[in-house]
Amino acid sequence: MAEEEKLPSPLIEKAKLFAHDHIVTQAETWELDRAMAVTTLRKAVAAGFGGLLVAKKFNGSGASFTDTARVLETIAAGDLGFAFSLVVHNNLAASLSKDEAQRARYLDKMLSGEEIGAFCLTEPEVGTDAAAIKTRARRNGNGWILNGAKAWVTNAVAADIFCVYAQTDDAGGAAGIASFLVPRGTPGLTIEPAYMLLGAHAMGTSGIVLKDVHVSDDVLFLPPGRGFKGAMAGIDLARVLLSAMCCGILGRALDEALGYAAGREAFGQSILAFQGLQWQLAEVATDLEAARLLTYRAAALLDEGSSGTIAAAHAKKFSTRAAMGGVAACMQAMGAEGLRTKRPLSRHLAAAKVAEYLDGTTDVQNIVIARSLVRGQSR
Ligand SMILES: Cc1cc2nc3c(=O)[nH]c(=O)nc-3n(C[C@H](O)[C@H](O)[C@H](O)COP(=O)(O)OP(=O)(O)OC[C@H]3O[C@@H](n4cnc5c(N)ncnc54)[C@H](O)[C@@H]3O)c2cc1C
Structure with missing residues (x-):
């Protein structure tokens, strides 16, 4: 039984309906066209799925982390x-939403779907070792000049606000990292064409280049000292949500294989x-239950x-x-039919591979887990 079926809630029901009406019907086309699903993304945000973690007093859903994970499991199944x-x-x-000035400036537009956000930490030469980023922010009177390049920016193809992490200190290090909210169209900001990947094209991933981008001080979001901590602050939740999304694609693959196998002689x-x-x-079902x-x-x-x-x-x-x-395994159970793009399995298999890199690779999860094991021994 799917997690969302155990605990019915209006939010999950709404997510199921949205996935059924707007995602399942278009997902194959997004993948085959290698196109970002931007129109549907704005629609999802406007339908109330863009402020799941924003407090109700600021017009968000104020959903618990558990409910947010269930919504994303449901949507990822599409x-x-x-x-x-x-x-x-x-x-x-x-x-x-936690910063009064930025809330006043951006939140309404972000909750209506008028403006889409992107998170820009990774660079062409820096991924896992994120504190080593090279994009530079130099003081210029009352503002800043940004120079550098960002890689693997989800939503870049259509995003309106780029949250760019940059180093402010010549000596480098996490303490010098700050973040800046750079609007699309800012002179010197170039958005590269979408990456052609194994899959997951709906997320509109590409690189951006910042060449002498002059921004004023009010574009500074998290100052040096808070930038890197801010980038890492939501990482545990991000991993839980990705884990939920993987449950979504695995559950969908199992349903598809069972349905096909029941009718095939x-x-x-x-x-x-x-x-x-x-x-x-049965092995897949056990793994899904454990996941x-x-x-x-x-x-x-x-x-x-x-x-x-x-x-x-761990999750x-x-x-x-x-x-x-x-x-x-589900594809295998369906014979060659599992390979067809009209079935979701090849798209989900590619997405599972992509998920192994997002929000820290499996190696990074092992670093976190092993560190706690070693700490336990040295007490
Ligand atoms: C489709 C997609 C979308 C993405 N979206 C975003 C986004 O929106 N914003 C963003 O900032 N980033 C994004 N990323 C980047 C993602 O976070 C990075 O890919 C990830 O952090 C790994 O960095 P890397 O690919 O540069 O690998 P590298 O850091 O070059 O690592 C290469 C390999 O070495 C291993 N490795 C590295 N360090 C260690 C270590 N200490 N011990 C053991 N093994 C190690 C890694 O696990 C990996 O297998 C996205 C990635 C993808 C694929």
Whole structure:
């Protein structure tokens, strides 16, 4: 039984309906056209899915982390790339809502879908070791001049506000990193064409280049000393949400394989009657159950205000791995039919691979987990 079916809630019901009406019907086209799903993204935001983590008093949904994860599980079952695109926008809206000046400037437009956000930390030469970013912000009178390049920017193709992390200190290091809210169209800001990838094109990923971008001081969002901490602040939640999204694609793949196998005959019987195939799918079901338990335990810890760092790392590592192996197993159970693009499995398999890089690779999750194991031994 899907997690969202256990605990019906209006928000989840609404997400299911949105996914059914607007995502499932278009996801194949987004992938085949290698196009960002920007019109549907704005529609999802306008429908109330852009401020899931924004407090109700600021016109957001004020959803718990658990409910947010359930919404994203549901939406990712339609398309993980689209769900991730929505998460990036939600995260920026939630951070801006905590700052009075930025809230007044951006929040209404971000909650209506008029403006879409992007998060720009990774660079062509710097990924995992994010504190080593090279994009520079130099003081210029009352403002700043930004120079550098960002890579792998989700939503870049259509985003209106780019939250750019840049180094302000010649000596480098995390303490010198600040973030700036650079609007699309700012002179010196170039958006590169969308990357052509294995999959997940709905998220409109590309690079951006900043060449002598002059910005005023009110574009400074998080000052030096707070920028890097701000970038890392939501990382546990981001991992839990990605884990939920992987549960979404794995659940969808399992349903698809079961439905197909029940109707397909070989050697005079339904292929679902073969014990080998049943067990193959039973393995997927166990992994899905475990992935959901890890995901929603981590979400519950975050909702309680406990540290969910280790739980989120376990969940993200396990769910991405379960999705990679499980979606492939479901495709195998469907024979060659599983390869067709009209079925969601090849799109979900590509998305599972992409998920292994987002919000910290599996190696990074192992660093977090191993660190806690080693700490436990040295007490
Ligand atoms: C589709 C997509 C969208 C993305 N969207 C965004 C976005 O919106 N904003 C953003 O800022 N970034 C985004 N990213 C970037 C993503 O966060 C990075 O890909 C990720 O942080 C890894 O960085 P990298 O790809 O440069 O790998 P690298 O850092 O070059 O690492 C290469 C390999 O080395 C391993 N490795 C690195 N360090 C260690 C270590 N200490 N121990 C063991 N192994 C290690 C890694 O796990 C990896 O397998 C996106 C990525 C993708 C694929």
